[in-house]
Amino acid sequence: MLKTTPFHERTSALCASHAWRRWAGYVVASSYELSHEREYHCIRAAAALFDVSPLYKYLIRGRDAARLLDRVVTRDVARSQAGQVLYTPWCDAAGKVLDDGTVARLDEASFRMTSAEPSLRWLEANSIGLDLTVQDISESTAALSLQGPQSLAVLKALGDIPPLKYFRLARTQLRGIPVDVSRTGYTGDLGFELWVESAHALALWDALMEVGRDYGLQAAGMLALDVARIEAGLMLIDVDYVPAKKALIESQTSSPYELDLAWAVNLEKEQFVGKQALAAEKARGPAWQFVGIEIGYPGLERLYADVGLATRLPQAAWRTSVPIYSGAEQAGYATSGGWSPLLKKYIALAHLRSRWARPGTELDIEITVEHRRKRAAARVVKKPFFDPERKRA
Amino acid sequence: MKRYDVAIVGGGHNGLVCAAYLARAGKQVVVLERRERVGGAAMSEEVFPGFRFSVFSYVVSLLRPEIIRELDLPRHGLHILPLESTLTPLQEGGKAGEYLAQWNDHDQNRRELARHSPRDAEAYDEFGMELHQMARLIKPILAVAPPDPASLHPRELLDLARLARMFRNIEKRKFNALWRLLTMSSAEYLDAWFESEALKATKSASGIIGTMLGPRSPGTAYVLLHHYMGELDGVFRAWGFAKGGNGSVSAAIAAAALGFGAEIRTSAPVHEIAVKGGRAKAAVLEGGEEVEADIVVSGADPRRTFLGLVGEKHLPGEFVDSIRRFKFRGSSAKVNLALGELPDFTCLPGRGPHLRGAISISPSIAYLERAYDDAKYGEISRRPYMDIVIPSMLDPAMAPPGKHVMSVFVQYAPYHVNGGWTDARREALGDAVVDTIAGYAPNIKSAIVHRQVVTPADIERVVGLSEGNIFQGELSLQQMFFLRPAPAWARYRTPIDGLWQCGSGTHPGGGVMGASGRNAAVAILGGRA
Numbered sequence: 001m002l003k004t005t006p007f008h009e010r011t012s013a014l015c016a017s018h019a020w021r022r023w024a025g026y027v028v029a030s031s032y033e034l035s036h037e038r039e040y041h042c043i044r045a046a047a048a049l050f051d052v053s054p055l056y057k058y059l060i061r062g063r064d065a066a067r068l069l070d071r072v073v074t075r076d077v078a079r080s081q082a083g084q085v086l087y088t089p090w091c092d093a094a095g096k097v098l099d100d101g102t103v104a105r106l107d108e109a110s111f112r113m114t115s116a117e118p119s120l121r122w123l124e125a126n127s128i129g130l131d132l133t134v135q136d137i138s139e140s141t142a143a144l145s146l147q148g149p150q151s152l153a154v155l156k157a158l159g160d161i162p163p164l165k166y167f168r169l170a171r172t173q174l175r176g177i178p179v180d181v182s183r184t185g186y187t188g189d190l191g192f193e194l195w196v197e198s199a200h201a202l203a204l205w206d207a208l209m210e211v212g213r214d215y216g217l218q219a220a221g222m223l224a225l226d227v228a229r230i231e232a233g234l235m236l237i238d239v240d241y242v243p244a245k246k247a248l249i250e251s252q253t254s255s256p257y258e259l260d261l262a263w264a265v266n267l268e269k270e271q272f273v274g275k276q277a278l279a280a281e282k283a284r285g286p287a288w289q290f291v292g293i294e295i296g297y298p299g300l301e302r303l304y305a306d307v308g309l310a311t312r313l314p315q316a317a318w319r320t321s322v323p324i325y326s327g328a329e330q331a332g333y334a335t336s337g338g339w340s341p342l343l344k345k346y347i348a349l350a351h352l353r354s355r356w357a358r359p360g361t362e363l364d365i366e367i368t369v370e371h372r373r374k375r376a377a378a379r380v381v382k383k384p385f386f387d388p389e390r391k392r393a
Numbered sequence: 394m395k396r397y398d399v400a401i402v403g404g405g406h407n408g409l410v411c412a413a414y415l416a417r418a419g420k421q422v423v424v425l426e427r428r429e430r431v432g433g434a435a436m437s438e439e440v441f442p443g444f445r446f447s448v449f450s451y452v453v454s455l456l457r458p459e460i461i462r463e464l465d466l467p468r469h470g471l472h473i474l475p476l477e478s479t480l481t482p483l484q485e486g487g488k489a490g491e492y493l494a495q496w497n498d499h500d501q502n503r504r505e506l507a508r509h510s511p512r513d514a515e516a517y518d519e520f521g522m523e524l525h526q527m528a529r530l531i532k533p534i535l536a537v538a539p540p541d542p543a544s545l546h547p548r549e550l551l552d553l554a555r556l557a558r559m560f561r562n563i564e565k566r567k568f569n570a571l572w573r574l575l576t577m578s579s580a581e582y583l584d585a586w587f588e589s590e591a592l593k594a595t596k597s598a599s600g601i602i603g604t605m606l607g608p609r610s611p612g613t614a615y616v617l618l619h620h621y622m623g624e625l626d627g628v629f630r631a632w633g634f635a636k637g638g639n640g641s642v643s644a645a646i647a648a649a650a651l652g653f654g655a656e657i658r659t660s661a662p663v664h665e666i667a668v669k670g671g672r673a674k675a676a677v678l679e680g681g682e683e684v685e686a687d688i689v690v691s692g693a694d695p696r697r698t699f700l701g702l703v704g705e706k707h708l709p710g711e712f713v714d715s716i717r718r719f720k721f722r723g724s725s726a727k728v729n730l731a732l733g734e735l736p737d738f739t740c741l742p743g744r745g746p747h748l749r750g751a752i753s754i755s756p757s758i759a760y761l762e763r764a765y766d767d768a769k770y771g772e773i774s775r776r777p778y779m780d781i782v783i784p785s786m787l788d789p790a791m792a793p794p795g796k797h798v799m800s801v802f803v804q805y806a807p808y809h810v811n812g813g814w815t816d817a818r819r820e821a822l823g824d825a826v827v828d829t830i831a832g833y834a835p836n837i838k839s840a841i842v843h844r845q846v847v848t849p850a851d852i853e854r855v856v857g858l859s860e861g862n863i864f865q866g867e868l869s870l871q872q873m874f875f876l877r878p879a880p881a882w883a884r885y886r887t888p889i890d891g892l893w894q895c896g897s898g899t900h901p902g903g904g905v906m907g908a909s910g911r912n913a914a915v916a917i918l919g920g921r922a
Contacts, residue, residue, distance in 0.1 A: 034498040038749075041474050045636050046789050150789055157794070214795035216786070297462055310529060313628040339628055343467045344458070 006201035036223035046216030062132030095277030147191030188232020233383030405433025408692030410910030437640030478750030485832030607765030723849035723861030768805030
């Protein structure tokens with residue numbers, strides 16, 4: 001049996017599509033409506049509510065909590081302030097990414113860490129000799145992601161929200177329910193994540209949906225989220241990269257530098273897992289880079305016109321590996337992509353060998369048109385594809 | 394005094410599109426807009442505190458995908474939100490269930506249609522297929538300057554040959570279908586497909602929008618196809634409601650034009666296009682300022698451009714004659730409502746997904762034809778056809794939290810109404826519209842916080858569209874393609890050297906489409922539009 005999240009009683013009642021998917025052993029809605037399209041547009045034009053409870057969550061407390069996290073993740077945790085949230089990858093000793101997630105500093109000596117993979121063993125293995133406790137709060141803490149231009153207005157209609165900068169967190173009460181609100185998300189839009197004790201999950205959901213009605217709030221599923229996160233240029237574990245622990249061969253692994261996360265690696269820190277390997281890699285430059293790709297529309301149009309069809313575009317984001325060429329040579333591969341309903345562009349996230357990774361580089365991507373493999377012109381572009389001012393404003 | 398390569402008269406969406414393409418090609422371009430804001434009929438305004446209306450045009454249906462792409466309009470703020478359904482109440486005061494809905498989802502749509510007619514449910518897919526095929530045949534024509542079949546100019550002959558090749562390749566079966574579409578009335582065409590009155594009427598409505606024709610008037614089937622063109626782009630979805638209203642479409646195009654280096658001057662009303670020795674020299678503003686340019690492009694409609702700004706004395710008599718006979722006959726009005734609460738339809742109570750789509754007051758072909766009958770004799774339709782959308786359902790920023798804006802497109806409200814348009818008649822139209830809606834959603838009257846009624850006379854006065862025709866001239870067969878706006882002058886050129894046209898009074902015309910503006914720019918740049 002798959003597990004259900006603390007919101008299941010509500011989400012299942014809304015799930016008209018009966019389209020569910022697995023996430024870390026839980027079932028979550030792929031889309032609530034028959035198509036995910038409107039849910040997507042709510043992220044960008046109104047507000048959308050996602051159940052993100054399946055994330056792994058750990059509470060790390062104690063005198064040495066910051067020290068442990070600094071040993072594990074690549075960013076500088078000691079220098080973070082209470083109320084700050086860090087997005088960060090963490091690596092094995094070879095400097096290959098194990099997972100990526102967030103570290104929220106709740107106060108001087110306590111942190112909440114989220115991850116995509118179970119991380120208790122890794123955290124404990126790195127805590128030897130340190131004074132702290134690691135508590136798995138994955139089940140006792142429910143999580144919602146409230147995203148979109150109207151998300152702040154929805155929160156304000158429910159309680160006092162202190163001014164929150166991008167990647168900051170505050171403890172507050174929403175209609176009397178204690179909630180941690182962080183200005184974070186996976187959509188690249190204005191948005192918040194809400195962390196609440198599972199016992200209060202349904203009450204929080206009901207309060208949000210009730211006031212949210214006046215702001216166009218819509219429960220949204222993973223299909224809509226997938227489109228938004230690609231537009232935001234955000235990678236997804238197991239899709240865009242293989243976590244080092246699951247890699248069967250070395251070439252399946254990726255370093256933070258190869259995933260465009262150089263900004264999240266702090267080599268000034270005293271010591272952390274993978275530091276030496278990463279310092280060496282930085283010196284020689286990464287072999288691969290993780291970039292944005294835009295597939296040209298006129299080229300696609302021609303390929304379809306050649307077989308007598310109107311241009312076809314993917315209806316949902318895809319998650320398969322697709323070869324990318326520079327002339328006869330394979331320059332790399334795309335790992336996820338799709339049609340951006342907002343930008344009206346066919347976009348993808350891709351791994352390219354560094355020599356082809358510069359923005360503006362013209363490449364070809366494989367595309368199947370009426371059962372035949374063709375190549376369509378594509379271009380390397382800067383990520384994120386979509387980056388509205390309101391995200392940080 | 395600065396001299397420009399191109400001065401564009403009128404900052405409507407086509408003028409802006411034309412400016413953007415010309416500026417992109419390196420031309421020094423200035424757009425001269427009479428009003429204090431650009432957009433023409435594609436504009437949003439906070440008419441009542443907290444409520445934003447798309448005052449005139451209200452949906453994006455035909456905006457050319459290549460324009461969206463080439464000008465990168467999304468980067469300049471264009472976000473098109475899909476309208477996913479159409480609800481047609483079957484009768485006033487109808488009980489729950491007495492409606493016909495068309496949904497986006499195939500299965501949901503089929504089940505709903507089968508509730509009325511299992512045959513229609515099956516025919517629906519075939520109908521969609523035929524229109525898809527026909528639209529594909531016609532679509533290439535949208536992006537070309539229409540060649541004049543009577544011309545012997547080598548380029549036009551070449552274009553004609555290209556067109557002939559295109560048509561020669563059409564299978565016989567498809568050609569017959571196309572011919573039927575070009576000549577039939579939309580009612581007749583739809584009769585061949587469907588039996589549900591509400592379905593036929595709702596589909597036929599797109600054949601009469603903006604024209605002074607009824608669903609039984611020959612030639613309306615083609616207009617239906619014209620509107621179907623947007624569907625071709627499938628998942629590209631250029632069809633829907635622009636976030637922020639249709640003013641956002643104009644704002645995005647203007648931003649693109651500015652980005653390419655075009656200048657835009659608002660509150661700069663052009664009074665005259667100065668012609669010397671058969672050549673356009675300048676756009677002369679009210680107040681006398683002359684904006685000199687090598688080329689003047691008019692985005693105004695053909696009547697305003699030639700009979701107003703240029704003047705008959707500079708033009709050949711035959712041409713003046715065609716322009717005089719170019720039909721406008723505005724037939725539609727807009728009622729914009731600020732609502733304190735959502736309308737509650739007796740046929741489908743509650744705030745379901747139907748309120749996020751279009752609501753069409755078109756219960757039967759006879760209803761539409763009767764509405765037309767009133768207009769034929771100079772009266773406002775007693776029971777008008779209406780296309781209703783509630784933009785705040787898709788973009789909550791259009792109204793204060795929990796409140797809504799409702800846009801009601803109304804037809805027929807003839808420009809040449811008996812006795813002429815007066816304040817009293819405007820309010821009478823508003824009353825007729827609200828009364829009709831109240832027949833379907835009784836709470837509407839108490840929900841109204843503010844009402845704005847826009848008659849064809851208002852459209853003419855505010856936006857400058859002659860006789861309030863929303864397409865800058867009726868979209869009827871005798872005014873399309875190589876006849877738009879006048880024989881031999883359909884390729885954006887005019888009898889005046891250096892004077893070009895880019896408004897929707899030229900091919901292909903109509904709707905917030907932008908094709909006229911783009912084609913004109915391409916022609917001016919010497920390319921083949």
